[in-house]
Amino acid sequence: MLKAKSLAVILSLFMAISASARREPNYPAPAPLADDSQFGAKIQRTMTLLATSTPERRNPVKILFYGQSITKQQWSEQVADYIREKFPYADLTIENRAIGGFASQLLVRTAECDLYPFYPDLLIFHVYGDHRRYEDIIRLTRERTTAEIAIYNDHSGAGQDNTPDFNDDDWTAFMDKHIRKVAKKYDCELIDIHEPWKQYLRSNHLKAQNLLEDGIHLNDHGNFLLARFVERCLLYKPQFPPDPCKMVTTYEVGKDVSFVNGKLTLEFNGNRIDAVSSCTYSDCPSADVFIDGKRPSQFPPAYAFTRPSTVLDIWPAIIHISSQKPLIIERWTAKVHDAEDYAARFNFDVTGSKTGYDGSGSSDKKFVSNSGRIVIEPNDWHLNRTCTFRKKQLPENFETKWRIVGMFTDRYILPKVEDPSREYAATLIQGISNSKHTLELKTTTGQAVPIKAIRVYRPPFNRQ
Numbered sequence: 001m002l003k004a005k006s007l008a009v010i011l012s013l014f015m016a017i018s019a020s021a022r023r024e025p026n027y028p029a030p031a032p033l034a035d036d037s038q039f040g041a042k043i044q045r046t047m048t049l050l051a052t053s054t055p056e057r058r059n060p061v062k063i064l065f066y067g068q069s070i071t072k073q074q075w076s077e078q079v080a081d082y083i084r085e086k087f088p089y090a091d092l093t094i095e096n097r098a099i100g101g102f103a104s105q106l107l108v109r110t111a112e113c114d115l116y117p118f119y120p121d122l123l124i125f126h127v128y129g130d131h132r133r134y135e136d137i138i139r140l141t142r143e144r145t146t147a148e149i150a151i152y153n154d155h156s157g158a159g160q161d162n163t164p165d166f167n168d169d170d171w172t173a174f175m176d177k178h179i180r181k182v183a184k185k186y187d188c189e190l191i192d193i194h195e196p197w198k199q200y201l202r203s204n205h206l207k208a209q210n211l212l213e214d215g216i217h218l219n220d221h222g223n224f225l226l227a228r229f230v231e232r233c234l235l236y237k238p239q240f241p242p243d244p245c246k247m248v249t250t251y252e253v254g255k256d257v258s259f260v261n262g263k264l265t266l267e268f269n270g271n272r273i274d275a276v277s278s279c280t281y282s283d284c285p286s287a288d289v290f291i292d293g294k295r296p297s298q299f300p301p302a303y304a305f306t307r308p309s310t311v312l313d314i315w316p317a318i319i320h321i322s323s324q325k326p327l328i329i330e331r332w333t334a335k336v337h338d339a340e341d342y343a344a345r346f347n348f349d350v351t352g353s354k355t356g357y358d359g360s361g362s363s364d365k366k367f368v369s370n371s372g373r374i375v376i377e378p379n380d381w382h383l384n385r386t387c388t389f390r391k392k393q394l395p396e397n398f399e400t401k402w403r404i405v406g407m408f409t410d411r412y413i414l415p416k417v418e419d420p421s422r423e424y425a426a427t428l429i430q431g432i433s434n435s436k437h438t439l440e441l442k443t444t445t446g447q448a449v450p451i452k453a454i455r456v457y458r459p460p461f462n463r464q
Helices: 002-021 041-051 075-086 104-114 131-144 170-185 194-203 220-231 383-390
Strands: 060-067 091-096 122-126 148-152 189-191 248-252 263-277 287-291 303-305 330-337 347-352 356-362 399-406 425-442 451-457
Touching (some): 041 148, 060 104, 075 091, 104 131, 122 131, 131 148, 131 425, 148 220, 425 451
Parallel strands (some): 060 091, 122 148, 148 189
Antiparallel strands (some): 248 451, 263 425, 330 347, 330 399, 347 356
């Protein structure tokens, strides 16, 4: 308790210093809307976790910004700072994995390693490109995670004149309607910046270019405005249900489920299950984990690829990798050779840290490694576009690296609790089918493992 209170004092002091150091730029604030009663209605599970965090109980919250260059801009850092300052006791993990220059038809490929394995509580999303691939990303997020989704629509570009109606071009108008349709269909929080942005320009006698550094990207003023529009939707409203779809269910051990002779059994419906420790000391019994009678490591979907390393420090060398055979946890390297001009065509060798040399291929053909653990489609190589964009040749002896990670625990070992105000949760398995399963935790001593709760995650949509 003393440690928690000391931490609270330190956090409060830090946030006060941080807030005083953060100077609001001298830009006019956006006018409040006449009706903000529905703001935040679709993200109340996240907002409840944030708002109910205390010095004694710091709820873990994961937030992901995802999209392309607009989402990568400085406004997202302002929003992240706002969340940290407004909810100082939440145990926050905030990441921005946006990739500049990646429209939806590319981002739908990288989302396989960036988005779904990360499994955020809240996704803040925007992307240009193919409207069908835009919807695919939202649909897959609903099918594979329990993330609440906040999507924002397009701001006004420099091609629009300062006229009373700020007429959109046909594509902008189409996407505005499409994004609203997607938000409704998938129960997303719609952060409408499109019309308020135009109104801000009118009210302050500005042209679209005044908020941009080029035809589309935001300058400091534009970053300020987008941050304020997003922040004003991040509201805690207890009048709304925090989890109306019952995506996340917590079972209290000793009440809802119990160890009997060293064994805990729970039938659950979902694609992820966590164990929350109640132990404050290290000398605790561990437990073997079984899902449907098998070890979690025996489920192929419980493995994930990380994003491959970049080429010329700009884009991932490969935007998507898959497999035909079960994976193991290891590191992989693809070494490129015989590259033609701007990597228009090249050959490569693939090697795994445990698998060893696993085959060679060429960029113009589908590659399936000898073990079947690595599959690369020709269009998923991103070397030629990068070299052409940079106007640079591919570096000699170029190689790209990635890893296979496991989203599971075969043996649950209680973590060392260093801060009793934090929640220590271990993912027992993630990524399996969103359906009925049976969890078994078994100890060899016949003792109960000091677990406070079992938490089940059930995405609201089933995969098509």
